[in-house]
Amino acid sequence: MLKLKHATYVLLGTALFYASCSSKSEQAVAPTIANEQLTSAYLKLTNEANASDTTSCRYRFHLDNNGNVKSTDSTALVIKANAKYDVKVVMLDTTQSPTFTVSDEIKQRQNYHLFFFQPTPISSANLVIGTSSPYISGTVTSATGPYLNLAVARTDLDTNTPPLQVGLTDLFTTGAASTGNLRLVLRHQPNAKNGLYAPGSSDLDVNFKVTIK
Amino acid sequence: MRITILFILLLIGTNLSYGQNTGFTLSGKVKDAATKTPLSQATVSVTGTSTGTHSDSTGFYKLVIPAGIHKIRFEFVGYATIDTVLNVNTNIKLNVSLKPSDQFLKEVQVKSTAEVRKTIETQSLTVLQGTELERTRGLSLGESLKSITGVTTFQTGPSIAKPIIHGLYSNRILILNNGVRLEAQQWGSEHAPEIDPFIANRIEVIKGAAGIRYGSDAIAGVILAEPKALPTTPGTMDGEVNAVGMSNSRLGAFSAMVEGALGKKLEGFSYRIQGSYKRAGNTSTPNYILGNTGLSENDFSAALQYYHKNYGVETYYSNFNTKLGILAGTEVGSIADLKARIQETVPTTPADFTYTIDRPYQTVNHATAKVRGFYNFDDGSKLQIQYAYQTNKRSEYDLLSYSTSLNPSLYLKINTSTADINFDQKPIGGLTGSIGVSGMNQGNVRMYQYLIPNFVDYDGGAYIIERYRYKKLLFEAGIRYDYRWLKAYRFNDTVAKIEATTTHYQSSSSTLGATYNITSDLSLSGNFGSAFRAPTVNELYSNGVHQTLISYEVGDPNLKTERASNFSLNLNYQSHRVAIDLQGYYNNINNFIFLQPTGQYTRVQSGSLLMFDYTQANVFFRGIDLGVIVKPLDSLEINSKTSLIYAYNKTIHDYLIYTPPMRLQNGVTYHFGSLGAFKNLVLGAENVFVAKQTKVPANQDYAPPPGAYSLYNAHLGFRLIINHTYAAIDLSVNNLTNVAYKDYLDRFRYFANEPGRNIIFRLRVPFSILQNNK
Numbered sequence: 001m002l003k004l005k006h007a008t009y010v011l012l013g014t015a016l017f018y019a020s021c022s023s024k025s026e027q028a029v030a031p032t033i034a035n036e037q038l039t040s041a042y043l044k045l046t047n048e049a050n051a052s053d054t055t056s057c058r059y060r061f062h063l064d065n066n067g068n069v070k071s072t073d074s075t076a077l078v079i080k081a082n083a084k085y086d087v088k089v090v091m092l093d094t095t096q097s098p099t100f101t102v103s104d105e106i107k108q109r110q111n112y113h114l115f116f117f118q119p120t121p122i123s124s125a126n127l128v129i130g131t132s133s134p135y136i137s138g139t140v141t142s143a144t145g146p147y148l149n150l151a152v153a154r155t156d157l158d159t160n161t162p163p164l165q166v167g168l169t170d171l172f173t174t175g176a177a178s179t180g181n182l183r184l185v186l187r188h189q190p191n192a193k194n195g196l197y198a199p200g201s202s203d204l205d206v207n208f209k210v211t212i213k
Numbered sequence: 214m215r216i217t218i219l220f221i222l223l224l225i226g227t228n229l230s231y232g233q234n235t236g237f238t239l240s241g242k243v244k245d246a247a248t249k250t251p252l253s254q255a256t257v258s259v260t261g262t263s264t265g266t267h268s269d270s271t272g273f274y275k276l277v278i279p280a281g282i283h284k285i286r287f288e289f290v291g292y293a294t295i296d297t298v299l300n301v302n303t304n305i306k307l308n309v310s311l312k313p314s315d316q317f318l319k320e321v322q323v324k325s326t327a328e329v330r331k332t333i334e335t336q337s338l339t340v341l342q343g344t345e346l347e348r349t350r351g352l353s354l355g356e357s358l359k360s361i362t363g364v365t366t367f368q369t370g371p372s373i374a375k376p377i378i379h380g381l382y383s384n385r386i387l388i389l390n391n392g393v394r395l396e397a398q399q400w401g402s403e404h405a406p407e408i409d410p411f412i413a414n415r416i417e418v419i420k421g422a423a424g425i426r427y428g429s430d431a432i433a434g435v436i437l438a439e440p441k442a443l444p445t446t447p448g449t450m451d452g453e454v455n456a457v458g459m460s461n462s463r464l465g466a467f468s469a470m471v472e473g474a475l476g477k478k479l480e481g482f483s484y485r486i487q488g489s490y491k492r493a494g495n496t497s498t499p500n501y502i503l504g505n506t507g508l509s510e511n512d513f514s515a516a517l518q519y520y521h522k523n524y525g526v527e528t529y530y531s532n533f534n535t536k537l538g539i540l541a542g543t544e545v546g547s548i549a550d551l552k553a554r555i556q557e558t559v560p561t562t563p564a565d566f567t568y569t570i571d572r573p574y575q576t577v578n579h580a581t582a583k584v585r586g587f588y589n590f591d592d593g594s595k596l597q598i599q600y601a602y603q604t605n606k607r608s609e610y611d612l613l614s615y616s617t618s619l620n621p622s623l624y625l626k627i628n629t630s631t632a633d634i635n636f637d638q639k640p641i642g643g644l645t646g647s648i649g650v651s652g653m654n655q656g657n658v659r660m661y662q663y664l665i666p667n668f669v670d671y672d673g674g675a676y677i678i679e680r681y682r683y684k685k686l687l688f689e690a691g692i693r694y695d696y697r698w699l700k701a702y703r704f705n706d707t708v709a710k711i712e713a714t715t716t717h718y719q720s721s722s723s724t725l726g727a728t729y730n731i732t733s734d735l736s737l738s739g740n741f742g743s744a745f746r747a748p749t750v751n752e753l754y755s756n757g758v759h760q761t762l763i764s765y766e767v768g769d770p771n772l773k774t775e776r777a778s779n780f781s782l783n784l785n786y787q788s789h790r791v792a793i794d795l796q797g798y799y800n801n802i803n804n805f806i807f808l809q810p811t812g813q814y815t816r817v818q819s820g821s822l823l824m825f826d827y828t829q830a831n832v833f834f835r836g837i838d839l840g841v842i843v844k845p846l847d848s849l850e851i852n853s854k855t856s857l858i859y860a861y862n863k864t865i866h867d868y869l870i871y872t873p874p875m876r877l878q879n880g881v882t883y884h885f886g887s888l889g890a891f892k893n894l895v896l897g898a899e900n901v902f903v904a905k906q907t908k909v910p911a912n913q914d915y916a917p918p919p920g921a922y923s924l925y926n927a928h929l930g931f932r933l934i935i936n937h938t939y940a941a942i943d944l945s946v947n948n949l950t951n952v953a954y955k956d957y958l959d960r961f962r963y964f965a966n967e968p969g970r971n972i973i974f975r976l977r978v979p980f981s982i983l984q985n986n987k
Contacts, residue, residue, distance in 0.1 A: 025656065025658050025667075026656045026657065026658055026667040026668060026669045026702055027667070027702055027711070027713075028667075028711075029666075029667055029702050029703065029704045029711050030658070030659065030660045030661075030667075031704070032661070032662060032663045032704070033620075033660075033661050033662070034622065034661070034662055035611060035613055035616050035618040035620055035622055035661075036611075036613060036614055036615065036616045036618075038818045061818055064706050065663075065704050065705075065706030066662075066663040066706070066756055066757055067662060067663065067757070068756065068757050068758070068765075068815075068817075069815070069816050069817050069818065072816060102615060105615035105616070105617075106614075106615050108615070109614075109615055112614075113614070113615075188612075188614040189562075190562075190612075191562065192561060192562040192563075198553060198557075198561050199561045199562055200542075200562070201542075201544065201545045201546045201547075201550045201819070202546045202547055202549070202550055202819040202820055203546065203614045203615075203818070203819055204818055204819060205546075205547060205549075205818075205819055205820040206818075
């Protein structure tokens with residue numbers, strides 16, 4: 001019976017020991033850190049006819065402390081009609097210090113990534129869809145105008161065999177004055193990139209307001 | 214043979230823990246198998262001892278034998294001798310039918326009824342053990358239990374399976390690993406139980422609200438994974454080796470165990486050391502390979518026990534380690550991506566076979582240490598004290614687009630200490646019962662992304678269960694009180710400081726039941742169980758994207774406790790030719806907590822996600838589990854299992870999502886007996902039919918439920934005698950016809966088919982190292 005009592009004390013003592021010393025680490029809340037966090041995307045444009053004519057637009061995500069998107073804001077893109085622009089896509093993670101340039105990392109992994117550009121609204125008449133086009137198939141078309149008169153072509157290639165486009169640099173060709181949206185999508189297609197939209201999943205999917213005048 | 218084994222093993226009933234007292238009675242009748250006439254003067258002996266007796270003129274025999282594992286021999290001149298191994302820890306009634314020895318011994322009829330000591334006697338208890346359990350070796354715990362009526366799995370691809378009992382899963386089921394309540398992050402629908410099924414030699418499933426004995430939360434049921442009792446014969450050392458190979462996923466699983474009881478001066482000490490290793494690569498469906506579905510697992514356990522006349526101490530340690538690949542292509546970023554995946558008939562990303570596991574994957578480590586002591590008082594009462602400490606570390610690695618980070622996206626570490634004291638009172642007339650208290654303390658720490666907060670919780674409970682046996686009737690009643698104190702620590706970004714929120718929950722659980730043994734073959738039980746479950750931290754404080762479900766989940770800190778009222782009625786009939794187990798149940802749950810789609814979308818970088826809120830409603834689950842075994846011939850067994858379930862949300866007048874559809878399992882087994890070198894040769898085939906779930910709530914799912922499916926499985930089992938020991942070999946083919954199908958309760962049905970044909974080889978070799986080395 002004595003042994004039983006001893007056993008009871010030992011067990012209860014151990015229980016109390018653990019109970020009393022276990023709450024310190026829980027009170028210190030570790031910061032929320034995501035492995036990947038995109039906070040802003042820019043399109044930086046340079047007029048081919050005039051190198052000093054530059055413009056850009058920006059899409060920004062504001063995050064809460066849990067890393068969830070709290071709100072977003074964006075600036076519009078205003079470009080000239082009947083012009084050609086060289087375009088560069090820049091993406092940042094501003095939660096890191098110093099700011100982390102995501103687009104540089106995308107360049108490193110260009111064989112797994114593909115950008116798509118979709119001007120909207122579009123008409124069925126001027127719809128351009130093909131394996132070499134950066135447009136997103138399945139976008140709703142409208143029979144009546146007005147349409148955003150913008151054509152986009154990717155100008156860079158990856159190192160796949162045969163090489164496939166990437167879209168970190170592009171050529172925008174504008175037509176007559178018009179307004180609309182430009183949807184920018186970055187597809188992540190590990191071991192599956194084939195030039196098409198379908199494989200993989202989206203890393204970024206944003207819309208910029210565009211005015212061509 | 215299975216019915217035989219089932220009945221023998223029923224006897225092996227309770228884990229031997231107490232009962233080193235004077236001994237138990239083994240009694241029954243010896244009959245002629247064909248004519249059923251009683252055999253008088255048949256010899257019944259305990260092998261290796263001088264204990265023995267002869268049956269009387271009515272065939273009746275009675276023996277008093279000490280607790281422990283004994284080999285009992287039944288002999289009668291001109292008849293084939295029967296040897297059976299019994300784990301004696303209760304009074305046993307064993308009827309034996311002997312066959313004339315000139316007849317080819319195909320099958321022996323052993324039927325017995327044991328006074329199985331159940332914690333809640335009037336509730337349905339299903340035991341998976343013996344050959345039935347052996348034929349699940351290599352599978353996960355969840356998958357192993359699928360042959361039980363009313364039990365199925367909630368899956369996340371081929372590598373992750375959680376058990377479902379009567380339509381409920383996760384926190385609503387308690388899982389006990391060698392008597393320790395498994396505490397991990399079990400709220401997650403893709404968090405599989407951290408248990409190595411090789412540890413268990415019997416798995417018990419209690420269907421229904423069983424919170425009374427094992428603690429609140431068990432409103433759907435309890436699963437007990439029980440290792441074999443440690444050996445007690447001094448100076449012995451035994452071992453067992455298991456090997457499993459599967460053609461699909463090219464799985465290899467190995468398990469080895471050594472156990473023994475020390476002799477000489479160390480008599481009373483016994484031990485066991487066990488380890489398992491499992492490795493699998495990508496699983497194949499009939500038409501394509503599922504990328505990144507490999508898994509690896511390595512587990513270790515050790516037990517040391519000291520037994521004296523009336524007290525004993527047992528220590529146990531187990532360590533479970535796993536790495537689980539998550540199907541490639543399932544980490545979608547938006548509703549649009551998911552819809553595109555659902556439209557695909559074949560994954561756009563082709564995969565080849567490999568054992569390599571890439572991101573996304575999970576790693577989980579679960580360590581359990583336990584000390585248990587017991588004391589048997591002279592008056593027949595028993596005291597048991599148990600303390601256990603568990604650490605569960607879970608890391609979830611997300612698919613990375615551009616980062617070179619090696620960090621997980623989520624890391625959760627939860628430490629749990631549990632202490633339990635149980636006292637079984639001495640029997641007073643027909644009255645027996647137990648009283649106990651239990652306590653638990655948990656601490657959870659998170660890192661990287663936010664899914665659930667840090668928290669500390671304290672739980673305490675006390676219970677009393679009493680039962681009264683009067684002639685053919687057994688009454689049972691019990692009540693329990695539980696209290697939970699929960700403090701969550703979160704960073705509040707609006708005020709930029711750590712905020713602590715304390716909540717407490719308290720309630721009572723109760724049970725009331727009766728069993729009427731109409732005849733020795735037929736019994737009827739009714740049970741009412743009332744149990745509650747306090748909301749878990751994820752239900753209270755989740756706020757963010759749940760990966761792979763691509764749902765944005767929002768918790769509600771004001772959730773109340775769930776209250777289940779479970780009524781069940783059990784009819785059990787067992788005779789030589791027919792065994793029927795019928796259970797009907799109605800489980801009403803008030804304030805049932807579930808995730809409801811809000812119809813609203815939230816913006817993330819990769820697109821939009823559907824938002825889900827944790828909400829409460831009054832719901833009910835009702836259903837029927839029916840198991841029938843018919844033996845038209847001694848060597849032929851036909852069995853049929855039916856699970857029907859209906860779930861309804863009374864608050865919004867709609868069905869409940871993820872309710873298992875009707876499931877039918879029909880099988881036939883033929884026992885050849887011995888054919889040359891092949892002993893215990895068994896050939897079986899079964900059909901598993903799962904209906905389409907048509908009763909689904911409107912607008913709550915990304916895709917409609919998949920259609921019905923019908924699978925054929927076959928198996929061939931036998932034993933080979935090698936050098937005084939045997940090797941048990943089982944060859945099975947699952948999904949024989951290579952049917953491409955989807956299961957409603959697999960969250961990855963949006964993305965892929967279920968596995969195709971799988972040929973499985975299982976080998977089990979028990980062996981003896983030392984005998985009587987006193």
